[in-house]
Amino acid sequence: MKLISENVFLKDYYFYRAGGTARYLACPETAQELSGILEWRRKKGVSYTLIGAGSNVLFSDDLFDGLVIVLAGLNRWIVRSRQRVICGAGVPLHCLIEFTALSGLAGLENLYGIPGSTGGSCLMNAGAFGSDISDNLEKVEVLDSEGRVLTLSRGEIEFGYRKSSLDGYIVLSAEFLLKYADPLSLKKKIDLTASKRDEKQPVESCSCGSVFKRPENNYAGTLIESCGLKGLRIGDAEVSEKHANFIVNKGNATSLDIYRLIKYVKDTVYNQKGILLEEEVKLINF
Known part of the structure; x- marks a missing residue:
């Protein structure tokens, strides 16, 4: 083929x-x-x-x-009808948010800077700064395991912290219901969100974003840093000096380097703090 x-x-x-x-x-x-x-x-x-x-x-x-x-190139289109925006799964999330902000539609701007596609963001219920993508989601079009195209309303989907019942489907597109707002104010807000990320996260480096999910009543980065692990390296994989919940490829890290560092950090936090971190990164073929 x-x-x-x-x-x-x-x-x-x-x-x-x-x-x-x-x-x-x-x-x-x-x-x-x-x-x-x-x-x-x-x-x-x-x-x-x-x-x-x-x-x-x-x-x-x-x-x-x-x-x-x-699926990064799947259905790369956006359609707007008043307060509703329908977005193909392959559209980068930051492109969707720039489109909605310029259109004077609010609701997604806290998510600006989250890497990944719109479809993947819906699947994992991406979120930041107190907002989740599911907050404004109305429906999704998906392909099921039998090859059928289905439309699922927000009420038919269960969302949790960085997970959803969409796992097992392939997201084709998503529809959002947003609120009218001043485009200039929204532009300033996404610029501020971007600057916060640039300041606190190693956006200039190759990484998967947050390696671990946030444990209850705590933060993974805080726990990792308190264990003295910032800057720890295995090969060219490094616990970021900027944000301890990021493991970055400093140039020529192998996947095994990164994997070993993930496991070392997880084991160390558990041994020192008694908290078992859960990976947010999806490990494939290990």
């Missing part, structure tokens, strides 16, 4: 810029292409995994002996 490539290096397809190869890789741009790829997979009987923009995943250095479907 011409949409599917073989023996592809994975480092060009996700933020960490590490990892091995995929036996097969496909980058669909339409739901029709995606359906064809999934049908090819079913006939071949190969395993598969899905990634969006690749902002919260880590592949091992080994061969992924299956199909990697990259």
Whole structure:
């Protein structure tokens, strides 16, 4: 099938810029292409995994002996009708927020700067500064495991902290209901949000964003820093000096370097603080 490539290096397809190869890789741009790829997979009987923009995943250095479907280019369009915005899954979240802000529609601006696609953000219920993407979500269009296109309303989806019941579906598009606001004020707000991220997070480095979810009544970064782990390195993987809940690739880190550092940090926090951190990053093929 011409949409599917073989023996592809994975480092060009996700933020960490590490990892091995995929036996097969496909980058669909339409739901029709995606359906064809999934049908090819079913006939071949190969395993598969899905990634969006690749902002919260880590592949091992080994061969992924299956199909990697990259959804970053899927349905890259945005449609507005008054206070409603419908956005294709592959649209980068920051592009959606810039569009809504310029359109004078408020509700998503606290999420500005979160890396990743709109579809992936819905799947994991991305959030920041007291807001989650589910706060303004009205419905999503998804592809189910049988290849059927379904529309799910907000009430049919369960959302939690960095998770949702959309896991198991492929998000095709999402519809948001927003509030009218002054575009200039919204522009200032997203600029302020961006500057806060630049100040506190290593946005200039290759990372997956927050490695660990926030534990109850605490912060992963605070716990990691209090264990004296800032700046700790294994190979070219480093616990960021800027924000301890980020592990960055300083140049040539292998996935094993990053994985070992994740495990070391997790074990150290548990041994010293008695708190078991839960990974927010999705570990694939380990």
